[in-house]
Amino acid sequence: MPVGRPRAFDVDDALDRALEVFWEKGYEGATLPDLTQAMGINRPSMYAAFGNKEALFRKTIDRYINGHACHVKEAFAEPTAKEVVKHLLTRSIDMVTSSKTPRGCFLVQGALVCGESADPLRQELIKRRFAGEAALCDRFKQAMAEGDLPKDTDPADLARYVFVIAHGLSVQAAGGASKAKLNKVVELALRAWPG
Amino acid sequence: MPVGRPRAFDVDDALDRALEVFWEKGYEGATLPDLTQAMGINRPSMYAAFGNKEALFRKTIDRYINGHACHVKEAFAEPTAKEVVKHLLTRSIDMVTSSKTPRGCFLVQGALVCGESADPLRQELIKRRFAGEAALCDRFKQAMAEGDLPKDTDPADLARYVFVIAHGLSVQAAGGASKAKLNKVVELALRAWPG
DNA sequence: CTTGTTATGTACCATACGGTATAGAATATA
DNA sequence: TATATTCTATACCGTATGGTACATAACAAG
Numbered sequence: 498m499p500v501g502r503p504r505a506f507d508v509d510d511a512l513d514r515a516l517e518v519f520w521e522k523g524y525e526g527a528t529l530p531d532l533t534q535a536m537g538i539n540r541p542s543m544y545a546a547f548g549n550k551e552a553l554f555r556k557t558i559d560r561y562i563n564g565h566a567c568h569v570k571e572a573f574a575e576p577t578a579k580e581v582v583k584h585l586l587t588r589s590i591d592m593v594t595s596s597k598t599p600r601g602c603f604l605v606q607g608a609l610v611c612g613e614s615a616d617p618l619r620q621e622l623i624k625r626r627f628a629g630e631a632a633l634c635d636r637f638k639q640a641m642a643e644g645d646l647p648k649d650t651d652p653a654d655l656a657r658y659v660f661v662i663a664h665g666l667s668v669q670a671a672g673g674a675s676k677a678k679l680n681k682v683v684e685l686a687l688r689a690w691p692g
Numbered sequence: 693m694p695v696g697r698p699r700a701f702d703v704d705d706a707l708d709r710a711l712e713v714f715w716e717k718g719y720e721g722a723t724l725p726d727l728t729q730a731m732g733i734n735r736p737s738m739y740a741a742f743g744n745k746e747a748l749f750r751k752t753i754d755r756y757i758n759g760h761a762c763h764v765k766e767a768f769a770e771p772t773a774k775e776v777v778k779h780l781l782t783r784s785i786d787m788v789t790s791s792k793t794p795r796g797c798f799l800v801q802g803a804l805v806c807g808e809s810a811d812p813l814r815q816e817l818i819k820r821r822f823a824g825e826a827a828l829c830d831r832f833k834q835a836m837a838e839g840d841l842p843k844d845t846d847p848a849d850l851a852r853y854v855f856v857i858a859h860g861l862s863v864q865a866a867g868g869a870s871k872a873k874l875n876k877v878v879e880l881a882l883r884a885w886p887g
Numbered sequence: 888c889t890t891g892t893t894a895t896g897t898a899c900c901a902t903a904c905g906g907t908a909t910a911g912a913a914t915a916t917a
Numbered sequence: 918t919a920t921a922t923t924c925t926a927t928a929c930c931g932t933a934t935g936g937t938a939c940a941t942a943a944c945a946a947g
Binding site: 499500501502503504505538539540542543545546 | 921922923924925926927
């Protein structure tokens with residue numbers, strides 16, 4: 498139990514609200530009034546709790562990865578590589594078309610392009626996207642060892658293919674494409690599956 | 693020959709420079725000093741020639757569609773649907789990984805997300821992306837009539853699939869993926885081709 | 888050469904941005 | 918109850934933003 502006046506808001510709740518704003522408007526499009534109003538706190542409280550706008554954004558990234566995007570890790574538990582991909586893409590569509598959150602993937606929408614000052618954040622998002630791709634590549638290597646994928650498969654190429662699809666789905670979702678229409682895309686994409 | 697002092701810069705050249713800035717930094721990330729410096733003119737000249745920042749952006753869209761993105765229309769002239777798609781995606785990769793222009797597709801990077809004031813521009817880019825998809829759908833309908841695609845093909849689904857790939861390639865290119873790596877993705881994607 | 892017209896360049900404006908100083912309110916310890 | 922500590926709230930700061938007034942320069946027409 499800390500000394501002093503207790504905080505009047507929940508940090509994680511506020512972080513979730515901030516995430517939604519960044520997700521919808523991007524780092525540069527989200528202003529401090531946008532953020533603090535959504536978080537239900539005023540500016541000095543935000544600065545005291547999170548540092549500044551950039552630090553706040555960085556904290557929302559972890560919140561996103563471990564929350565909304567947890568289906569990526571979960572998908573790896575599927576028994577076959579094809580089921581992993583199907584799980585990954587289908588659940589991704591559920592998320593990027595959900596009416597409860599902004600459309601698209603935060604790791605794509607957050608800062609695809611930006612001015613110079615926000616470039617470190619753009620790089621961070623690129624890094625996070627690539628981490629997912631690398632993890633899928635590892636899962637494919639395992640599948641190859643298990644005989645679940647042909648020996649001549651290039652796991653990195655295959656993982657990149659899956660993430661190209663995922664990122665494309667994010668762009669389309671942000672453009673208004675429906676869940677049903679995107680699921681048909683996944684159906685087509687899975688026809689390319691090796692073996 | 694118009695009356696009055698003649699313009700000291702070429703409008704189309706200036707437009708190309710402005711396009712590059714918007715392309716790299718997005719509408720909101722591009723500031724007026726960024727733009728006017730790249731264009732080699734000062735602010736009042738820009739306002740006199742193009743209206744304002746928003747109007748300038750809108751004009752760069754047409755410039756992009758008819759210039760850098762002309763391969764989309766050109767691809768439709770290929771004899772078969774599969775060759776159309778191969779042409780479209782391969783040339784897209786050349787463009788989004790070119791060292792002469794910013795990485796990625798301007799229609800995706802320009803304003804994927806933004807604050808409220810830029811939302812009309814975001815909508816415009818969505819519209820332009822969808823126009824390409826609709827044109828490809830028409831080309832597929834023609835292919836079906838020619839027996840080049842199976843009768844049970846859904847041309848809209850197929851066109852959406854191709855553009856999901858294209859948009860995903862744009863995101864990956866912006867993240868630093870090489871031309872060779874993206875071409876391997878296209879190779880995989882084309883395995884899904886019907887018939 | 889004068890006049891009308893259009894472009895340029897400097898200097899400026901109002902506003903919105905991210906960030907902070909400071910005074911007061913709410914709690915724990917003593 | 919007194920005091921130290923932390924959070925909240927108003928009000929503010931410097932800067933950068935998109936946009937413009939105005940004086941000047943360069944051309945065509947008369």
